[in-house]
Amino acid sequence: MHDEQPHIPEKFLKPYNPAESEESVYKQWEDSGYFNPDVCIEKGVTDKDAEYFSIVLPPPNVTGTLHLGHALESSLQDTFVRFNRMLGKRTLWIPGTDHAAIATQSKVEKELIKREKKNRHDLGREEFLIRVQEFAQKSHDTIVTQIKKIGASLDWSREAFTLDKTRANAVRTVFKNMYNAGLIYRGNRTVNWDPKGQTVISDDEIVYEERTEKFYYFKYGPFVIGTARPETKFSDKYVVMHPDDERYSKYTHGQTIEVEWINGPLTATIIKDEASDPDMGTGVMTITPWHSAVDFDIAKKHGLEMEQIIDQYGKLLPIAEEFAGMKVLAAREKIVEKLQEKGLVEKIDETYVHNVPTAERSGGLVEPQVMRQWFIDVNKPFTLPHSEINGIASGSETTLKEIMHTTVTSGQISVLPERFEKTYHHWINNLRDWNISRQLWYGHRIPVWYKKGSNEKEILVSPDTLPDENWEQDPDTLDTWFSSGLWTFSTLGWPANTDDLKAYHPTSLMAPGYEILFFWVARMILMTGFNLGTVPFKTVYLHGMLRAKDGRKFSKSLNNGVDPLEIVEKYGADALRFALVVGVTPGNDMKFDEAQVNAYKKFANKLWNITRFILTETSGHDHAAVPTLTVRDKEVLEALNETTAFMTEHLKKHRIDLAADKIYQYLWHEVADVILEESKSLLKDGSDIEKISRQWMLYEILTQSLKILHPFMPFITEEIWQSLPHKESDMLMIAQWPSTK
């Protein structure tokens, strides 16, 4: 008899349980090989001449585990990737991790001190590196597991690591090319020395900390000078004033005067220079070229002497006489005491608020030092032999700064949101030569060898390994951003001219957080411009930061971190993805609220039950035969297509949040609340024509909705898809995005 319950898969009779299906669904995807575009072409899923869509995953640091911010980033990218794959594009998303030299090394060092009370020197370079690699491997494995849990459709067969062999080759090749072009040089310049981490760091690795300190005014001969750092002042023997400052017109440039100073009398020389601001304090300053970049420039300009006052451990050198060997801050008070005794203190401002430079990773107080380090010259003109950059012709002369500016101003790279272009250009304008050497052990060793006994005069720059025993490699390593700057093309096999490189570069989209615009995005543009004469990506989507519900940052010290896996377990990956993506707009921070995730878990269940209803009501119907649709069903079809069109449009415009909200509204409040409700009576009491029309329509709604929801909620949609009696493909992930004419 026909009164029996129609047969639908049993799982639909109970609520949707993500834990039961997510793992097996991901495994099916992986086993299918469809994450790899080559497989898609091979199996006829993708046309080999199809337009490409490529993303390289911003490589997470191998410093531990991923947090919710990474989940946001993965969800965001995966949604775009799945959308484009369904559009029929040759779609490649490359996974990888970053060795993150300084971050990883300092993490391991801290652990080492804590657990074994040893520092890296106790272990020695070789042993220490083994420890770091072990740690990195463990982090890597955790990270990969986490990324898979989110459902990211990455092509794992192409996985890369910034410190693996292929990437090392790319790094050395770039170094050599830039060295030969004269852009990489070794020189004595003011650098940021971190006495705690015992390495130099770049300007971008400095975090300014606001502190209230004392500001001192000292009598210096006939002048009064101000300083917050008396401990640097021992050998200040140049007095600088503006040439047009009438107060000091009686002094002439080069004139010497005798002054009584910290450790006795001193011959000071008058320097007239525009660098001195007449409106600042007394308009007179003394300079400490060794420990200040500005002072260094003045000294260089006038050919003045420079002396080091503070050593690499932050202690005063013998030049400080009785204060020698003292730590900087301890010496400060004592020096002021002495000056007070000598009657040289004019006044002390007790509440001077200023920004103190500290090292991002170690927290050490950064001391400017003149040191011999490796740099990339960002202003030096060079010839770009081959250029695909709009506005820079092949064979023409350009600079790295120009490349960074032009690629963005020409629109070849579009930045989302656009407002970040302004800060980007501003940063470039103020950019100084990039200090790329680090006194760290973990990282790419600088590919430079010095001939033993040659006093470092004979240099060999080579992408290969050690030539012979007569040569010694530079002990330093490269800034971690040097290798990540190559990421879009090193992951594709460069410097070899691989098929991948030809097929997928420039990449289509890059989706990092805005906080690494300078660190990374700008460096990728620089590196790609120089090495390939093109751009690394066409669009940069800068997502905002994910914050805790109270608006504060997620951080270790606040102990308010949320483990993405816990959330996945509790609500399912789809719910988490949806919650993250529905609130994300380019450049704006968002707050994470677990209640939202729960709401989307309910949404997943709603879909589950919509499916149950539709499968029950359409049991046995043949979807291939399109019936004559009723007027009402034509309307319903129209609304479905409108929804699809809206989503297509907004996904193309990167308004993922609006697209997500749309499908939510549609499925819940239109399909479930209206269409399903009216179907109940219609399917019971309607005419055969009405019934057949509606059955066809319901099934159509289900299949099309699954498709357009799939990029957002890949697991449940795939799970349902595979239970459908009629479907165009075995897997939803390779089904065709519905077209709406």
Place this chain on the structure above:
RNA sequence: GGGCGAUUAGCUCAGUUGGUUAGAGCACUGCAUUUACACUGCAGGUGUCGGGGGUUCGAAUCCCUCAUCGCCCACCA
């Protein structure tokens, strides 16, 4: 010191080029129902759209100004 962003319902946020009675989710209140779905349905309500001024037939939207919060940049000796 320079720059940027935010300010819309109790909370989290949409609101596309200025155009009807300003929208969602969560939370809340009332009612209903054993139903495709209790991970449910229906109903309900609150907004001087941060303040002030201006442009306009019309402003949450454009301009000016102020305020609060947040972020980024910077070599005040």
